Amino acid sequence: MASSAAQTIARPEPTTHRLTVLIALGDAARAEQLADTLAASDDLLPTLAGSGMGQAADVALVDEAALESRAVSPATPCVLLSRRAGHERSAGNLFATLPASADSLLIAAALRLAASGYRISKSGPSEAHGDFHGELSEDETPDDNQPRAALSPREAEVLALLAEGAPNKVIARRLNISVHTAKFHVAAILIKLGAANRTDAIAIAMRQGLVLV
Incomplete structure (x- = not known):
């Protein structure tokens, strides 16, 4: 046996x-x-x-x-x-x-x-054509003529957690999504805000009034 x-x-x-x-x-x-x-x-x-x-x-x-x-x-x-x-x-x-x-x-x-x-x-x-342009200076002030980044409701939730300092695993757990999906949302936020990193993204979001502290 x-x-x-x-x-x-x-x-x-x-x-x-x-x-x-x-x-x-x-x-x-x-x-x-x-x-x-x-x-x-x-x-x-x-x-x-x-x-x-x-x-x-x-x-x-x-x-x-x-x-x-x-x-x-x-x-x-x-x-x-x-x-x-x-x-x-x-x-x-x-x-x-x-x-x-x-x-x-x-x-x-x-x-x-x-x-x-x-x-x-x-x-x-x-899916539309377009390029990303612009320098990534931390002290760069946003152009008042430029519209605010249009974040989806889910991206807004991810941004709020980023402002709390949450890593991808915590974001995934809090929103009940996969870590891969959390990474994708973070990447989209960085691109939309023209941010060099997470810290830069939060600084830009605060200047644009997208997050409150």
């Missing part, structure tokens, strides 16, 4: 799909630094251009040179790091434009959204 232990089969832990990010930047040091930073995420798998992984990439991080040279497959959504103040869209696979000095957290958020099919504009992620 077979023992009960022999009948017990250990089930493998479910694996999270990691998005393959092709990094094609002229600045090799910057490319390696971003690759190391993005690799620390549990859902991003960065690879440098020239490694032979380009065709398998889910999303690409490029600069003007890579974009204009068609170094990335036209089928791959791209996030552009631009040194120009107003880069005009020049490729159908360009889903977002960020300042060259953008924070790695903002870059990661843009990559996730672009890989999910969102074209990112300053008014937020959407």
Whole structure:
């Protein structure tokens, strides 16, 4: 008679799909630094251009040179790091434009959204065409002529929890959503507010009257 232990089969832990990010930047040091930073995420798998992984990439991080040279497959959504103040869209696979000095957290958020099919504009992620422009200065005051970021009701709830300092796991538990969904909402908030990180997002939200303390 077979023992009960022999009948017990250990089930493998479910694996999270990691998005393959092709990094094609002229600045090799910057490319390696971003690759190391993005690799620390549990859902991003960065690879440098020239490694032979380009065709398998889910999303690409490029600069003007890579974009204009068609170094990335036209089928791959791209996030552009631009040194120009107003880069005009020049490729159908360009889903977002960020300042060259953008924070790695903002870059990661843009990559996730672009890989999910969102074209990112300053008014937020959407299916419509648009670019994200603007520097990420902490002391930058919002333009009174610019409308407030239009957050969804769920994003407003997530923002309120961010203001309390809640991490993604706490946000997920409080709102009864998955951690992955919480990450997605946080990424959308960062993009909509044009924030470099969570702290910057709260500062901007306070200036716009989106959260009260």
